[in-house]
Amino acid sequence: MSLETLPFAKALNAGLRKAMEDDPRVLMMGEDIGKLGGVFRITEHLQRDFGEKRVLDTPLAESGIVGTAIGLAMAGFRPVIEIQFDGFVFPAFDQITTQLAKLTNRHEGAVTMPIVIRIPYGGHIGAVEHHQESPEAYFAHTPGLRVVSPSTPNDAYWMIQEAIASNDPVIFMEPKSRYWQKGEVDLEQSAVPLHSSRVVRTGTDITLVGHGAMVTTLLQAAAIAEGEGTSCEVVDVRSLSPVDYGPILDSVRKTGRMVYAQEASGHASVGSEIAATVMERAFYALEAPVLRVSAYDSPFPPAKLEGTFLPDADRILEAVDRSMAY
Numbered sequence: 001m002s003l004e005t006l007p008f009a010k011a012l013n014a015g016l017r018k019a020m021e022d023d024p025r026v027l028m029m030g031e032d033i034g035k036l037g038g039v040f041r042i043t044e045h046l047q048r049d050f051g052e053k054r055v056l057d058t059p060l061a062e063s064g065i066v067g068t069a070i071g072l073a074m075a076g077f078r079p080v081i082e083i084q085f086d087g088f089v090f091p092a093f094d095q096i097t098t099q100l101a102k103l104t105n106r107h108e109g110a111v112t113m114p115i116v117i118r119i120p121y122g123g124h125i126g127a128v129e130h131h132q133e134s135p136e137a138y139f140a141h142t143p144g145l146r147v148v149s150p151s152t153p154n155d156a157y158w159m160i161q162e163a164i165a166s167n168d169p170v171i172f173m174e175p176k177s178r179y180w181q182k183g184e185v186d187l188e189q190s191a192v193p194l195h196s197s198r199v200v201r202t203g204t205d206i207t208l209v210g211h212g213a214m215v216t217t218l219l220q221a222a223a224i225a226e227g228e229g230t231s232c233e234v235v236d237v238r239s240l241s242p243v244d245y246g247p248i249l250d251s252v253r254k255t256g257r258m259v260y261a262q263e264a265s266g267h268a269s270v271g272s273e274i275a276a277t278v279m280e281r282a283f284y285a286l287e288a289p290v291l292r293v294s295a296y297d298s299p300f301p302p303a304k305l306e307g308t309f310l311p312d313a314d315r316i317l318e319a320v321d322r323s324m325a326y
Contacts, residue, residue: 002187009179011153012042014187015160016080020050023078026164028055029065030082030118039084040120040179062092069115070100078114078164086121087130093138100169101144112167116160121149122213122263123295123310124177126303133300134264136211139171140241140273147241148194149173151215153183155191155238162194173240175213195239197247203233206257206320209248209274211237214261214311221316230320240270248274249282256287257323261311266294288326291319 006014020026028043034057037044047055058065062083069079083089089096096117103113123132140147146168150156156174163170192198200215201222208218215236222232233251237243252258258278260271275290293311301309 003184004187005182006153006157006185007180007182008153008156009040009042011157011183011185012160012174013044013046014185015157016043016046017049019080019161019164020046020054023164025076026078026080027053027072028080028082029058029069030056031058031060031084033057033082038082040176042118042174042179043082062088063095066092066095066100066117070095070103070113073113073115074111080116080164081118083117083119085127085131086119086133086135089117089119089135096139096145096169096171097142101142104168105144113169114164114167115169116163116166116172117169118160118172118174120174120176120179122175122177123300123306124213126306128303129300132306134262134295136171136173136240137264137269140270145169145171145241146195146239147171147173148239149175149212150238151175151178151212151236153181154185157185157187158190159194159238162190166194173212177213178216181216192238195242195244197235197237197239197244199233199247199251200236201232201234203231203255205231205255206259206323207233207235207248207251207255208259208261208316208320209235209237210261211240211270212263214263217311217313218261218316221313221320224313225317225320230324232320237270237274243274243277245277245281248278252278252282253285256285257326258286258290259293259316259319259323260290261293261316261319263295263310265297266292267297269294288323291323293319
């Protein structure tokens with residue numbers, strides 16, 4: 001085993017570099033990703049090392065970027081697109097949902113779309129409107145798209161490579177508040193396949209489930225709860241479409257209780273879907289209804305209010321207390 005401690009952002013950069021070294025068909029496209037290395041420096045030095053023909057600085061035109069990537073995929077390339085911030089993806093929404101997601105089905109499998117769309121998403125960076133949104137449910141709702149979100153540097157390193165290797169389009173949601181979080185990266189072997197959920201903390205009393213940046217918050221809440229006498233199991237969903245329900249259901253059947261936490265608003269969300277499915281498939285194992293902790297159903301507020309808007313450990317623990325009270 002070859003372990004290296006890396007920040008999340010550096011792990012992503014290393015994963016992208018490895019994918020480009022392994023396959024000359026892989027190329028990068030996006031606004032300011034070349035010479036600048038991206039606003040979060042995820043693509044730093046890639047243009048220097050691989051050249052301007054494989055790491056392309058594009059105009060500020062997200063729809064054009066995705067449309068160009070579709071053409072490149074048809075020509076045999078494997079484009080990786082960076083959407084600079086989550087809220088900037090919407091000008092490309094038509095290309096993604098009505099073209100990219102449907103082309104393989106439209107051509108009865110004769111055409112593949114090996115395109116990865118990287119989207120930094122979520123809050124906790126003190127930014128303004130359109131820079132701290134969580135649009136994952138739009139894409140998870142769209143047939144033909146795969147949607148994943150790593151929560152650790154190790155997952156960032158491996159999941160970006162596995163996404164690039166996929167012949168289907170992958171929406172790769174990167175929790176930007178975790179870009180500077182460090183962790184061990186196994187450079188030799190992936191822990192689990194791309195579309196797998198995973199238990200990241202074992203417990204016996206209640207199951208806490210989430211994705212992306214919220215996994216770290218769930219682990220913080222679980223540590224506090226343990227000091228108060230409640231044993232929490234934590235499951236990282238990792239893949240939002242398709243969802244690997246096995247570890248989630250196994251955990252809920254053991255604990256009898258579940259709380260889902262997410263940075264996205266609660267109405268018609270990934271958390272809503274997973275909560276409903278668990279209620280359907282594990283109903284007789286539940287000792288309490290599945291509870292959800294989400295951002296509020298309103299536009300993202302000014303930065304000074306993000307701490308109130310986004311779930312934190314205290315809001316998760318309040319839901320744990322409500323569940324345990326049943």
